[in-house]
Every structure is written in structure tokens, then in C-alpha cells.
Amino acid sequence: MDTTSPHYPQTDDSHLHALNTVPTPRSNRVLSSPPHDVVRLIQCFHCSQPLRAPLRLPCGNAVCRACLPPIHRRTGITYPANEDRKQGFTCLWEGIDENCAGEHCVADCGGDILLARLVDVFEEVLGASSTTVQGGFRVIWHSIERDTGKWIEKSSTCQGRGLLEGIYDLAKRGLFDYDASEVKYELDGHVKQDDGVLSKLMDAMQSELDCHVCYSPIVDPLTTSCGHTFCRGCVIMIMNHSDLCPVCRRKLNVDSTVHVEPSNQRIAGLLETLFPEQTASRREAVAQEGADTDNDETKLPLFVSSLSLPTVPTFLHIFEPRYRLMMRRVMRSRNHQFGMIIPNRGGRSQGVLGRSRFMQYGTVVVVERYEPLPDGRSLVIVTGQSRFKVLGSEFVDGYHIGRIQRVNDMSITEEERQESMETSALSGFNETNSSDKEKALDAMSTQELFDVGQNFVRQQHSQGAAWLQPRVLLAYGGIPDDAARFPWWFASVLPIWEEEKYELLPTTSQRMRGHEPKTYISQSVVVGAFLAILMVQVATNAGQVLRTRWRERQSQQRVEREQESPQPTSESPDEAGLNEEPARDAG
Template sequence: MSLLQRQGAPSAPAANIPQDRSTPSTTTAITASMDAAPKQNTSTVDPHRDARAIVRLVQCSQCSLPLRTPLTLPCGNSLCRICLPELHIRTGVTYPMTANRQEGFTCPFKECGRDHSLGDCSQDVTLAKVMDRVSIEVAHSRPLTSHTPTLLDERPRWRNVVDSSKEPKHPASRILNGGRLVATYTMAEIGELKYDSEVAYQTMSPTGDSYEDLDFTMLAHLKEATKAELDCQVCYALMLDPLTTTCGHTFCRKCVARVLDHSTMCPICRRDLPMPPGVRNVPGNKRLSELLTGLCPDLVAARAEAAAQEEVLMLGEENVPLFICTLAYPSMPTFLHIFEPRYRLMIRRAIENGDGKFGMLMYNRRAAPQGNLGSVQFLQFGTLVHINSIEIMPDGRSLIETRGISRFRVKDWDMLDGYIVGNIERLDDISLAEEEQVEATETTDPVPAQHDLISQIDHMSTQELLKIGTDFITRMRAASAPWLHEGVLASYGPPPDDPALFPYWFASIIPIGEEEKYRLIPTTSVRERLKVTARWVRRIEAQRCLDENITAFRTSKLHFHADPEWKRKDLKTLLEEIESVLGDTGAASPTKWFGVGGEDEENGSEIA
């Protein structure tokens, strides 16, 4: 069943309206004069029966007029620019921190109702072009169909009236020309057809002609006129699951994902796209999806089938070679020395396959259960990498440089010629709208009366979390930290100011345990990853401060300095004594820095 049929468009006139009688004699000359394609009905769409549903596809649900300067919102709904609600200044949001995201509005669509950023609502270029083509085709047909009268009676859906205290507007009734399709569009254009209303039709032809041929001819013209606009400009095929970017251009969802694997810019206008690379959680363009499935469901079905066959021919996400070695991160380089014969074979096959991709996983040193996989030799979350360069030694060994593409979860695995291959599932971040909502909620929640430096992190803004990391790097470079020497910076670049990239860059260079770094991989929020790195900084600084205090404690002239018993005291007791000695000097509590006796004791000890 097509979308038009699901929308409940009337397939017959109302009981008190005579049924149309179609005779081709009246419309034959008009159809020929329109220079149209012959009558086509290769899909389930009947433009005569479904005229009301077809016109609804191009009406704004807010003002009921045909869409004018359409905007597509982050939730996937579309409306006229003039129908945009009143703007307000957004608070509690610092990521992404751009000027055009400071203003926002409450979504007028009942199924959403969220707060949207104005910066995410550029004009929908594709939908605007489609509306232009529709308007031109309708205008072109009017002079040629000036003597084809049809009576249109609006039939409001009274159950959808929100305020029952208001007197509903009297239903409109008009005699218009052009067949049902053009006449219904004209009725909407003059503002006399509400978005939710249905229409009853009655031919006014003296011969009883229903002008059915005009509707099929017009639909054929509309399909031909809009065909080029509904093709994706990446794959040059009919759009499949259309997704509109923040700059207003629309592509297939999978095409956007492939583009973002290698670039953060729109393929058409080259504007930066603040979108998560996977875009799996980003809502699609609902209006364009409805237009595609409503006007040409047969073509959409054929396109989906062809895309499915293409996926089978590609490597895809099944039998991906997996290298059990170390951690890799999206957008970051990883340098590998390949010497085992099985992995030499794996790398050669990855290169010969044409895509040069394989998955990087870390050893499961503690044999911890990995979800449905059980206790396997690797951790279930990893990073898909691409081979950027390879240097093959005379003895067969190779040095390769890879760059992370995306994160994944292993769903199933098997062995192939000594190395592991797996069925993987891509792991994507939550949408920017969800990121902003989480930040606004957490930064406005009251801070507990009893809190320490670690617990404060949950209530900081995303930009403040980023600043903790960047300030720490600045201090460490000033102190000539050995892990920040020029060779490291030459390989990984300077610290990025993009909150989405900084945690991966930081984890690539900081000398802490890999099991701690692994926490970044399964995390699906930029903000949560920045919290992880901020806690690393707090604990490292606490450790350094603790070391300094212990040194001062050992060299002090306090009465128990000469007591050999202090060397046999456990760490917690020692810290408590140091704290009592510090007294009211203003120094923070060592037990709070280090997490001794608290819930962070295990992690703090691992990092130390």
C-alpha cells in the first residue's frame, strides 16, 4: 500500500455528490495540446483518485499553503520559513559553540516539541526546487484547461480542531478548472483548503466528463519535472532515505555517511557539517520521503532493491578482518609494525580488496565477558581503520600508517586463515540536538552540597570540560612533559579545538593504561567522552599534587618524621595524617584528590 492510500484520501465522492462519469472526448484535445507524455499508471498512484493526498504532500502543515521557502527542521519535519515560531535565546548550551546556534525555537510539530537551533534550519534546497517545478507545471497547464470545471467541496476533519470553543470556519466550496489535481492545488494556493481537510469532487462538465486524463497527464509532467531534483548528487541515483544537512542540501543517508567518513564538508557547497559521522540517529527528511514514496513508490522500491544488492557485493559490515593488537581512534593515526604471517596476509587482502580497511581491537586481558560474545580474546568495541600508507621490508614485514574511520561493535566472529573476521555493527554518536539537551539539563541541575572536584565535572558545560583538557596540555607543554615532545605533535598534530576530536587526540598521546583509554570507544556522546578526559586530568593532577605533598611530608621536621613506624602505615592512614598536618592551609584534601576510600579508588589506582 502506498503512502497516499495510507493517508486516507477519498477514493469516491461523498454520498450527496454525484459520481464522476468519464468520457475521453472532452479531454483528448486538451491532453494533446499540453504536449504531455501518454497516460501512465506504472505504480499504485492514481492521480484522479488520490488528488487530495498528492496535493497534501506539498502543503505546509502550519499554514496550509503550498510550501514557500521551505525549511527542514532537525526533527525531519518541514514548514514555510514564515511559519517558523518566535525565536528565543538558548541557554545552557555550549557545544557546538557557533553564533548561529545561540537562537532557537520550540518545534511546532506535536510529535516533536523539542528546542531547535536556528543554525540547523537552513532553507531546504531540494524541497524548494521541487516546489518551484510544481508551481511552474501548474501555471503552464492552466491556460490549456480553462474550460474543465470541477466543483470542490472542502470536508474538514472536525476531530482535529484543537480549540472546540472557537467557531470553525465554514468549509470552502469552489468551481475550478484543470482536473482534480490542478484544481485541488489551486484551492490550496488561494488559502481555502486546510492541510487536514479532505475534498469531495463533482464534475460540472455538461457531458459528465471527469477529466481523468488531465490528472494522469499532469502527474506524468510533475514526475518528469522533479526527477532531476530528486536524484542524489553523490551517487546520482534516486534518493534513498533522504537526509538534509544543516546547510540545506539533501543526499541519501548512506551517501552522507560515506562523505563524513573522509570529510566534514558538504559535497556541494563545502560548508562545514556539524553532524555525527554515522548519521544513523539523525532524522531523515520526512517530506521528501513522503514525496518519493507517494509519487513513485515503484521507483523507490526498485532503488532500495538495487542498493541492497550493491551492499551484498561490497565488503560491508560482514567478514571484516580484525587485528587484535591495540586501540585506535576515529580521525587519529595509528602506526603498526606487521610481522606475523597471518596478519601480513590480512593486510595484503585488505589492500587488494580495494578499500584498505580493517578493524582494530584490544586484547581482553582480564577475560571479561563481552556481551553476547561471551569471554573472548578481544574487547567487543573497536575502530575501523583505513590504510593510508605502507612500507614493505625486504623480509616481508611492513610498516603501515592507518587513520581511524568509525567505531563498531563485534556482533559475531570467525577465523579465516589464522586471523579473526567479524560481523560488525557501526557505533554512532547521539545527534547534536540530543547532545544539547543533555548539556542543558546537566548544567542547570543543582550541584550537591557535598561535592569534590571529580563530581563537579558532571555539572560543567561542554566547553568547560574541553578547557580542562586544553589547559592541562598547555601546562604540560610549558613543563616540557616528555610525552608532548615535538615528534609526538608532528605525528598527531596540535591539540584540536573541536570537542568531538579532542578526547581521541588526548587518548592517543597521554601515558595512561589502555584499559582506561578504552572507555572512550563505546561512549556515544561527545560530552561524556570529555567527562572521561576531564577525570583523567583531575586524577593526574591529584597524583602529582599528592607526590609533592608526600615529598614535603617526608622532608618536614614534624615530630613523627623520625618515627620509622610511618613507613609501615597504609596509604589511606598516611593520607589522613597528611591532611591533618595541612590543616587550614587551603590545600585540597588528598583523599578527595586520589579517591582513596571512595568509589573512584580502583580507577585512581589504575591511572596512578
């Protein structure tokens, strides 16, 4: 917009104050943006009227609930396998906003409580204002005609109101387009913005834009699934202690996506437009606080030993003096957490760590059970919570303390988009053809990958596989029905090398982890065949040993019986009377 245009209000006593100045005193507040830019923040993109029952979208935008685009059945989506995720729509911001994926799931949309309240504030202050001025103004703008896609010039006239109130009134009547550009004002009489109305609006808005966690102006606003809006940093802090909303106590499902979830663009825009200086100051303070606290929060003692995976238990016997000390310190800490990481046995380069003693990725574990023994050793049961990447480390009292960065999964929306793209692009490959096997694997849906792994485990369990004995299932739990937990459980119980299981830790999607069981299955078949051959050999050797020992024992018993029985005396046949002839009769 050309603010030097003769159609734009000038800075004399009979016109609106310059809109590019931001006086700090409350008594002399003026807008740093044109009135139409302020009103646009609460306008609907589709109907151009103030938002009615605003619906938040996964891309961070908002639309009237009644203006939601037509809903269609989504295809190529199998994970998560919820019925409410099978309905979607094409977003109005497709191709306009780079944060918009184009298609959204209806289940990912929801009410925006704060935005609805702010729209009400606009109505209370601007819509119900009784302020009247002499004359009026005419606003001219260019807009795209939706039927033809051509730019056309439009105009509207407002009488008896200031600029901000007038633009709001035009928007309320559907006479000012959301996408208006090259906006010009033609003033009629002494039209200016009433600073009292502006101050009243800003005062009412400021009281609503405080975070309910830190009680300060919201920074980087994030709207949760329940519809409440907080600072992103406050949501992260909440999720470290609880998964419930601090306002309504509903369960929050943003743990793995809280760092990548788009900000609420309407709330952020209102803060930047109405309170630019306060917002900048608050953002700077939060950044400094984050720099100070992140160093403590991202430092974690590292136990270089065995592999631990998220959601599954690991059983530890702590006997080394250095790790005894570490465990005592962990148990004195508030969260009872430390990092599990495996040694770098192959001496491979680990990114910025170089050829470190341990691998670059690990798992944050929390102590579930701690049993100290009289001699200083301890038995510990831990459960994996999240994954991390080691950025650096220091050696303290014999063990490593790592500077870590959390590894998060991509959002469910991105997960679904990836599945849809792969299955649609790679469908039709012949899995029997060796050259197409890898592509056929990519063409399988996420649910099919999960079913392959789960069916294999059930088959092995029915055949009495040694790695699925009752004691194993008692320790790690039964076969999970949750596709998100299954890869971690499967890798934990499968008897393969830790280095093979380690490849799961850097993955950022359920679909990527779903590919691993196919590899594990082929490996486990080889392992199973090897174990079967080994058992046959052991059984054969044992049988031979038993038969040899049995024969030796039988021979020894026969000798002993012969030694105990008396030997018979030797006689001639005549003496024994065996050859006597019968006596003949005398004649």
C-alpha cells in the first residue's frame, strides 16, 4: 500500500494521524497498521465477515465453522486407524500459505476459544460504538473475482464513523473483501480515528491476550486440541509434568508435535499489530530465558551401556562406582531421568561428536523402580520416554553428561500425507520381482506394515519361539495393538544385535519405523533357523552321550554280576554219569 497516496489520510489536524507511528503513552495510542489490516485479522477468508464460531485449522489459520469447505472421504490413509480421520477437506489456503499442506483432516480442526472471544471484543468496542463524526469516507480496493480469477476494482462508502469503526462496519455487512489490496481512502469532511475507541479496544484486547500459565502476554501462540491458547514454551513446560490442559483439564495430544505445530496466525497477528513493542520485548525476554534454562534442561547424565527404547522397560544392574554415583544423583533430582546410550563399538563417526565412545542417538529414561543393595549396587527398572541426539558432552566424576536435543516425530498430518503420496505413487509394483521388492514395501500402507509385523509375532508365538516365552511377555508386556508402540516393543524382544535396533532411534515417522519389522523379520527367520539347527545339534549330541553312558553302565553291571556268582567244578562225562550204559540181564 502506498501511504504517500493523496487518497491516504494525512497527518494534519483534520485527518487521521500517521499510521506508521507507535506512541508509547496510552493516552496517545495510534495504529501502526492501516485500519483494514487490523480488521482483516478477525475477518473470514471465505465470507469476509467477522469470524462466526471460528474453527482453527491445522495450518494455523481460521475460518467460520459455516464456511468450512466441502468434506470428502480421504483415501490412502490408514494410520492412525480412527474413523474420525477418514474425512477431510481441501483448505482455502492451499497454494497461498506455505505452512498449509492443502488437505486437512476434520479431526484436526476444532474451536478456538480465545479467537472467538477476541471477535466478541471487536464487536463490543467497534460494533456497538456510538461515536459519530461529520462526513464519512470512501474506500477503494482491488480484489480477485473468484469466478473469473481477474482483478477488479471495488469501493464502499461509510458515513458517520471513524476509519477503524467504519471498516469494521463494512466488513460486518460483507462490503469489504478479506483479500483487498491497493487500498485507498477518500475522506469526506473531518474524518479521523477516535483515539479513545482505539485505546478502549487495545485495553480490552490486552486483558484477553495474557497466557493462563505465565500470566504474561502470549508469545508464539499455540492452540491446543481443546481450543485453549498458550505460549508455546508454556505448553512444552506443561507437557514435562502433565498431559492435561491447565484450564479445562482435558488430555493434550501435542507431546511429539509441540515443537513443529504451526502457531495460531490470527492471535499472533493481533499481537504484532496492536502491541508491536510489547510483543517484541516479550519475545526477547522469552528468548533470553530460554537460553538460560535450555542449558540445564538439555543436559543429561549418560549411561553408556545397553540400548533402551521408548515406551518399553529396561532392567539394569548398577555396579560400577561411577554409575552408582550417577544413580544417586539421579534419584535426588526432581524428574529421576537420565540418558541410555550404547557404546560406539565399531568406532564409526558420529556427526559433530566425531569418533566418540558412544553413539549419537539415545533414549531419555525415567526410573520406575530403584532397589539399592547393601554393598552399594542397585537394581533399577527404567522406562523409555523420548529420544535425543547428543550435540556434545563433558566428562564429570567418571561418567558423561551430554548436551542433548530432543528428536520428535513429524506431525500426524505430515505422516498421513507421506503415506498417501507413497502408496499412490508406488502402487502396482510386483513384489515377486526382486527389483521391485523395495518399492513394493514402500507401496504398502502403514496399517499393512503394522499387520505384517504383528502377524509374524503371533505366528512365532504360536510356534513357541524362545524369544516370546512367557517370562519375556511378562517383562515387556503382551503384543501391542497400538501401531505407534509396536516397533519399539518388537525391537526390544527380538534377539538381534543392538546396532540393528539402534537404527530406529533417528526415525521421525511411524511409517519409517514400520519398514524396519520387514527387515527384522528376515533377520529373525535366519536367527530362528540358526537356533533350530543349533538345538537339533545339541539334542543329537546329548542323545549320543546318553546312549554311550547307558551302554557303559550296562556293561559294568554285567561284569559286577559275573563277579558275585560262584564258579562251577569241572567233571568228566563218565564221572557225571552221563554216559552210563544200562545193566544187561544175566542169561
